[in-house]
Amino acid sequence: MREFRSIPLLGSACVSHVGDRLTGEVSPIMLHYQKTQITTPYFALGDDREREERQLEILEAVVERALLNSGLHPQEIAKTGLFMGSSSYDLRTSELAYRRQLDDQEQDAVPVMHTGSCRLSDWVGRRFSIVSDPFNINTACTSSANALLLAQEMLQQGIIKHALVIGLELFNETTLCGFAGLQLLATEHLCPFDKEREGLLLGEGCAAVVLGSDDRDCEFRLAGGGTSFDPHSITGANEDGTSIAAALRSALHASGCAASEILAIKLQGSGSLSNDLAEGRGLALAFGREMPLLTGIKPYIGHTLGACGVLELVLFCRSLADGYIPATPNFTHPDPVLAITPLTSARPALAGTYLLNTFGFGGNNTVLALEKRH
Amino acid sequence: MILDLPIYAFGGFSQRVTDQLPTLKPQLDKIGWRPPRRSDRLTQLGLLGLSACAGTDKLPKDTPLLLASGEANLSSTILVNEQLYRHASIPSPISFINSVNNSTAFYLNQTLGISGRSLSVSRDECSLEAAMQIAGLWQHEVSLPILVGTVDEVPVEPGQHKRRMGYPAETILGEGSFWFLCGQGGSAAVPIATIRYCGTLESAEATRDFMQSQDVSHFILTAGIDRQRLPLDSLPGSPLEPASPGRFSTQNAYYLAQGLESLTRGDRLCLINGKRRSSRFSLAVIDKH
Numbered sequence: 040m041r042e043f044r045s046i047p048l049l050g051s052a053c054v055s056h057v058g059d060r061l062t063g064e065v066s067p068i069m070l071h072y073q074k075t076q077i078t079t080p081y082f083a084l085g086d087d088r089e090r091e092e093r094q095l096e097i098l099e100a101v102v103e104r105a106l107l108n109s110g111l112h113p114q115e116i117a118k119t120g121l122f123m124g125s126s127s128y129d130l131r132t133s134e135l136a137y138r139r140q141l142d143d144q145e146q147d148a149v150p151v152m153h154t155g156s157c158r159l160s161d162w163v164g165r166r167f168s169i170v171s172d173p174f175n176i177n178t179a180c181t182s183s184a185n186a187l188l189l190a191q192e193m194l195q196q197g198i199i200k201h202a203l204v205i206g207l208e209l210f211n212e213t214t215l216c217g218f219a220g221l222q223l224l225a226t227e228h229l230c231p232f233d234k235e236r237e238g239l240l241l242g243e244g245c246a247a248v249v250l251g252s253d254d255r256d257c258e259f260r261l262a263g264g265g266t267s268f269d270p271h272s273i274t275g276a277n278e279d280g281t282s283i284a285a286a287l288r289s290a291l292h293a294s295g296c297a298a299s300e301i302l303a304i305k306l307q308g309s310g311s312l313s314n315d316l317a318e319g320r321g322l323a324l325a326f327g328r329e330m331p332l333l334t335g336i337k338p339y340i341g342h343t344l345g346a347c348g349v350l351e352l353v354l355f356c357r358s359l360a361d362g363y364i365p366a367t368p369n370f371t372h373p374d375p376v377l378a379i380t381p382l383t384s385a386r387p388a389l390a391g392t393y394l395l396n397t398f399g400f401g402g403n404n405t406v407l408a409l410e411k412r413h
Numbered sequence: 414m415i416l417d418l419p420i421y422a423f424g425g426f427s428q429r430v431t432d433q434l435p436t437l438k439p440q441l442d443k444i445g446w447r448p449p450r451r452s453d454r455l456t457q458l459g460l461l462g463l464s465a466c467a468g469t470d471k472l473p474k475d476t477p478l479l480l481a482s483g484e485a486n487l488s489s490t491i492l493v494n495e496q497l498y499r500h501a502s503i504p505s506p507i508s509f510i511n512s513v514n515n516s517t518a519f520y521l522n523q524t525l526g527i528s529g530r531s532l533s534v535s536r537d538e539c540s541l542e543a544a545m546q547i548a549g550l551w552q553h554e555v556s557l558p559i560l561v562g563t564v565d566e567v568p569v570e571p572g573q574h575k576r577r578m579g580y581p582a583e584t585i586l587g588e589g590s591f592w593f594l595c596g597q598g599g600s601a602a603v604p605i606a607t608i609r610y611c612g613t614l615e616s617a618e619a620t621r622d623f624m625q626s627q628d629v630s631h632f633i634l635t636a637g638i639d640r641q642r643l644p645l646d647s648l649p650g651s652p653l654e655p656a657s658p659g660r661f662s663t664q665n666a667y668y669l670a671q672g673l674e675s676l677t678r679g680d681r682l683c684l685i686n687g688k689r690r691s692s693r694f695s696l697a698v699i700d701k702h
Contacts, residue, residue: 074497074501075497075501075502075503077503126513126514130490133494134494134497134498137494137498138498141498141499147573147576149573149576149577150490150491150494150495150498151487151490151491151494151577152577154483154484154487154577154578155483155484155485155535155537155662156485156514156535157535157536157537157688158690161690161691170615172536172539172542172543172612172613172695173536174534174536174543174546174547175534175535175536175543176532176533176534177482177485177514177515177533177534177535178514178515178518178531178532178533179513179514179515185532189532189547189550192550192551192554193550196550196553198414198550212497213490213493213494213497213504213509213512216497216503216504216509217493217504217509217512218509219503220503220504220505220506220509221506221509221510266530267528268522268528268529268530268531269528270519270522270523270528273510273513273516273519273520274510400510400513400515400516400519401513401514401515401516401518401519401531401533402515402519402522402523402528402531403515403531
């Protein structure tokens with residue numbers, strides 16, 4: 040991947056279980072899903088998961104704030120590139136419709152009535168008078184991170200002047216029950232890299248960033264990123280860490296930074312053993328003795344799957360802007376196998392380059408480089 | 414968006430689907446690849462399409478792959494939803510994994526033995542255009558061929574699928590997968606065509622004016638275009654009217670392949686496509702070499 044000229048973050052907004060700041064108690068709700076007898080902690084945005092309208096309300100509020108923060112004029116917004124990443128898009132709408140039909144004993148109930156990934160981005164385009172054609176990225180947990188990378192490339196090559204990149208993942212039963220079926224869900228805590236790890240916990244959230252191609256003096260700039268494809272297993276990266284290391288090295292190359300210059304890394308840290316092994320070994324291969332500070336955000340908000348690329352970027356930036364690199368909740372027992380120790384207390388955030396890891400299903404690994412200017 | 418994206422090879426597979434969903438086994442038995450264990454029908458369709466595209470059996474290891482799909486992993490998602498709601502059971506791990514929207518690209522990369530950058534993208538009926546636009550970017554970043562493909566399937570109940578998609582009952586459904594080897598083909602490779610432009614226009618008038626300015630010699634209207642808004646005789650160039658492959662979201666890839674087959678050197682094709690729920694026209698301009 041060729042080197043990037045860094046791209047300013049003009050505006051952003053997000054909603055997550057902890058709001059738009061990584062503070063306060065980590066307290067997922069307990070979700071009882073009676074039909075399949077699943078009980079799991081879940082990082083919810085509220086208790087209105089049965090309301091079909093919530094997805095558009097959440098999307099509208101987040102995008103509106105991000106555009107407002109960006110200071111773009113309506114004429115600029117109209118020509119803004121539109122990028123979206125999610126692993127489920129509006130699947131919940133289909134779920135609710137199908138369940139209603141079955142409850143009404145309709146003979147010809149149609150599952151997955153609303154197909155395709157374009158309905159939400161089309162709606163955003165109409166609502167905010169954006170005329171450009173949307174790119175809906177479908178790479179599971181790396182969806183919105185890859186949407187960011189694609190937007191950066193389009194800005195870099197001068198195809199567009201501004202980009203709106205959205206990460207969205209809202210509650211749906213398909214995902215929750217699918218992860219339960221894979222026996223990947225923890226029963227209490229999400230504690231990445233902890234010897235007592237239990238697995239992952241899911242969450243919902245939405246975030247949007249507006250990127251520009253001008254030289255505005257923004258506090259944060261995206262400084263490129265790197266990807267790797269791992270054909271080893273469909274459910275996660277090779278535990279030997281080689282494909283993760285390749286993505287990290289690719290991001291270092293793109294950002295023009297040496298390993299020793301990276302101040303901290305926001306981990307993927309999904310809480311599963313296989314991720315910890317792959318990510319831990321990948322970090323060791325790429326950084327060796329020059330390991331930067333490490334921290335994980337998912338214990339605050341859960342794994343928000345396709346949204347986590349943009350959502351964790353926005354939350355991480357908020358922390359850095361507030362002057363600190365956030366600590367990783369729930370980390371108490373170091374794992375001697377990996378010797379990876381995430382921060383257990385916040386540290387001062389200095390100007391410099393940070394990396395954000397996003398790995399997931401389907402062999403996609405993506406690492407973003409973030410520059411904090413001041 | 415100006416692309417200047419060379420195409421070195423293309424090919425694909427499609428079939429019409431009436432009442433019964435045909436098995437793909439006879440066709441799969443004739444190709445050089447075996448579908449990965451546990452992969453679904455969408456992956457099988459993808460492999461059938463790939464087998465018809467020259468050069469896909471000997472790609473450089475780092476070849477990037479772009480997979481465009483309108484409906485993506487529909488059959489597997491339907492299966493998961495039926496398990497959940499009709500049978501009140503937790504989805505089987507394999508069904509759930511196959512419903513994850515980049516599983517098909519994973520299986521195809523794995524089967525081809527390539528591990529370059531991989532992305533699955535969707536824009537309803539204009540998903541191929543989205544992938545071509547991304548390939549247009551990537552060609553400046555890697556000195557490799559880029560594999561751009563489409564895939565869409567008919568799920569197990571074709572009649573139900575027509576209701577899902579809002580198609581009239583008399584619609585003949587189709588499914589298929591088409592592939593285009595694009596980008597940088599190496600010094601010995603000679604492009605057979607170049608995609609010059611890929612973008613969207615708001616009105617019929619703007620579409621006509623644009624085609625005039627591009628001096629197109631031929632055009633194809635895909636099935637989703639309202640021919641009352643864009644009558645054939647109002648457009649510059651000669652219409653090409655390939656036989657319908659049956660209706661599916663990425664059928665424009667079939668039309669592009671048919672157009673490339675029938676054009677001669679020096680011809681310029683305009684492929685006019687559109688999305689449901691949109692009145693805009695999506696145009697791709699392709700030069701045949």
